[in-house]
Amino acid sequence: MTKLSVNINKVATLRNARGGNNPNVLKVALDCEAFGADGITVHPRPDERHIRYADVYDLRPLLKTEFNIEGYPSKEFIDLVLKVKPHQVTLVPDAPGQITSNAGWDTKTNCEFLTELMDTFGEAGIRTSIFVGTEPEMIEYAAKTGADRVELYTEPYASLYAKNPEAAVAPFVEAAKLVRKLGMGLNAGHDLSLENLKYFRQHIAWLDEVSIGHALICDALYLGLKKTIEEYKQCLL
Ligand SMILES: CC(=O)[C@@H](O)[C@H](O)COP(=O)(O)O
Numbered sequence: 001m002t003k004l005s006v007n008i009n010k011v012a013t014l015r016n017a018r019g020g021n022n023p024n025v026l027k028v029a030l031d032c033e034a035f036g037a038d039g040i041t042v043h044p045r046p047d048e049r050h051i052r053y054a055d056v057y058d059l060r061p062l063l064k065t066e067f068n069i070e071g072y073p074s075k076e077f078i079d080l081v082l083k084v085k086p087h088q089v090t091l092v093p094d095a096p097g098q099i100t101s102n103a104g105w106d107t108k109t110n111c112e113f114l115t116e117l118m119d120t121f122g123e124a125g126i127r128t129s130i131f132v133g134t135e136p137e138m139i140e141y142a143a144k145t146g147a148d149r150v151e152l153y154t155e156p157y158a159s160l161y162a163k164n165p166e167a168a169v170a171p172f173v174e175a176a177k178l179v180r181k182l183g184m185g186l187n188a189g190h191d192l193s194l195e196n197l198k199y200f201r202q203h204i205a206w207l208d209e210v211s212i213g214h215a216l217i218c219d220a221l222y223l224g225l226k227k228t229i230e231e232y233k234q235c236l237l
């Protein structure tokens with residue numbers, strides 16, 4: 001089964017727009033779980049423009065499903081993850097002011113840095129995942145760091161899908177085969193949507209988890225959160 005982890009960053013962005021507590025990020029996370037989400041993902045960034053560090057602490061004791069924290073491993077982020085102890089940490093190579101994640105790690109150049117982090121989080125009992133593109137060498141070096149999983153950066157798939165689905169998915173199928181051969185688990189995320197998710201999952205049946213935020217929250221404006229989550233789950237059957 002491929003798990004659906006709902007990224008609630010965009011819910012926090014909406015809340016932050018007015019400075020109050022509407023929508024209530026904690027309630028939305030619990031409702032996502034009640035509506036069938038298998039996990040909740042947050043991606044705190046240094047400027048806290050969406051999910052705040054305080055939200056991450058507040059969410060931890062309330063969530064009943066898998067909690068995934070994504071982000072760049074700054075000292076503050078590492079401390080947060082070690083204190084909160086989520087089920088999974090996903091390391092993303094974002095620069096501090098970046099609008100959104102736009103690339104996977106160069107795992108070769110950062111191999112030593114990432115290996116130390118895998119040890120640190122592994123010793124704390126937290127499953128580790130590294131955000132990577134489809135280049136075989138980057139996946140091979142991710143395995144060398146000792147990561148439990150990789151998360152494939154799916155924006156290139158999403159942007160080519162409408163024009164040429166076969167060409168869009170082909171490098172991801174090859175990357176996914178390599179991940180499996182190297183004995184790592186497989187996650188995927190970024191710009192996955194109701195349009196492109198089913199096709200991706202059909203071609204990569206051994207996908208462990210997808211984390212989806214932006215498109216899912218946009219769809220919820222029209223369909224409602226419950227129906228939206230149900231439709232995303234249908235794509236993963
Ligand atoms: C790693 C990744 O692709 C997502 O976490 C993405 O960065 C979502 O964050 P935003 O919703 O803030 O763009």
Ligand SMILES: NCC(=O)COP(=O)(O)O
Nearest residue numbers: 007189190191211213214
């Ligand atoms: N890891 C990807 C994620 O959490 C959500 O990305 P997006 O669906 O907001 O593009």
